[in-house]
Amino acid sequence: MNAADIIKDRVSIPQALSYYGVELSPKGRIPCPIHRGEHKNFAYTQDRFICFVCGAHGSVIDLVMQLFDLSYSQALVRLDEDFSLGLLRGRGTPEERRRAKAAAEKRALELQKLERDKLLYQQQTAAYLAEFRGLNRMTESCRPTWDGSGQPPELPQEWAFAFHRIPAVGLWLEMFENFDRWEALTGGGDTGPGIHAGRFSRGHRSL
Structure with a gap:
């Protein structure tokens, strides 16, 4: 052999x-x-x-x-x-061995980063999905009613917040529907601050 x-x-x-x-x-x-x-x-x-x-x-x-x-x-x-x-x-040759070692170490670091990125993506997706469901429940529980007579009632603060927040969270879930797409669009970066501010970073449209 x-x-x-x-x-x-x-x-x-x-x-x-x-x-x-x-x-x-x-x-x-x-x-x-x-x-x-x-x-x-x-x-x-x-x-x-x-x-x-x-x-x-x-x-x-x-x-x-x-x-x-x-x-x-x-x-x-x-x-x-x-x-x-x-x-x-x-x-x-020493150079061949050095290159092989350097390439292996680089790849090992890339794999470690990939695992960290996957965990971050899973955590973000779970958080935004839970928020999206919670916001939908909120709008149902405090939906204002008005029969068309007199002055319309003032919108509950929670409902107004949910009305503006749901599109932002929904767009995140739509844009980053899987890890590969999230990584390609963000480079594995944290999109959390952008969405919590009501907008997307990295050139995505504001909401």
């Missing part, structure tokens, strides 16, 4: 995913860590993986190549070093 075959035999896809900070699933289906998908379109077994969206597929070596944008030889060196296999010690 050559070094590549030994690496594929000793390092499984789940081991590599876990080592590089990707959360596993008992069912073997997760969001794609390569194109950073939101839905569970990435399937893996012990020795193979495939993404049904971006088309990435292959062995554990292919996984590391695509995760960290490495060449085939760089991926071999990276796996050999990370899993202390000792198969390629001394192989590859």
Whole structure:
């Protein structure tokens, strides 16, 4: 067996995913860590993986190549070093090893940021969805009534607030309907201050 075959035999896809900070699933289906998908379109077994969206597929070596944008030889060196296999010690130039290490560290930081961004998005969406439902209930409970005679009643303060607030919250939920769209439009930034001020930052229209 050559070094590549030994690496594929000793390092499984789940081991590599876990080592590089990707959360596993008992069912073997997760969001794609390569194109950073939101839905569970990435399937893996012990020795193979495939993404049904971006088309990435292959062995554990292919996984590391695509995760960290490495060449085939760089991926071999990276796996050999990370899993202390000792198969390629001394192989590859110092520059190749430095680049492989730097690329892996950069990707690890990107994956960490992605997880933080996903948590932020989930928290914001849950908060705004709860507020949207609460505002709708508020308008129903304090809806003013008027039979058309005399002076119309003064609008309850809560109803007036909800009347102006519901479109803002609803637009947020519509614009950022999924994580991929939220990340693309905001760069993973916090849109909270803009909406709480009654407007959107990053050039979105005011409300």
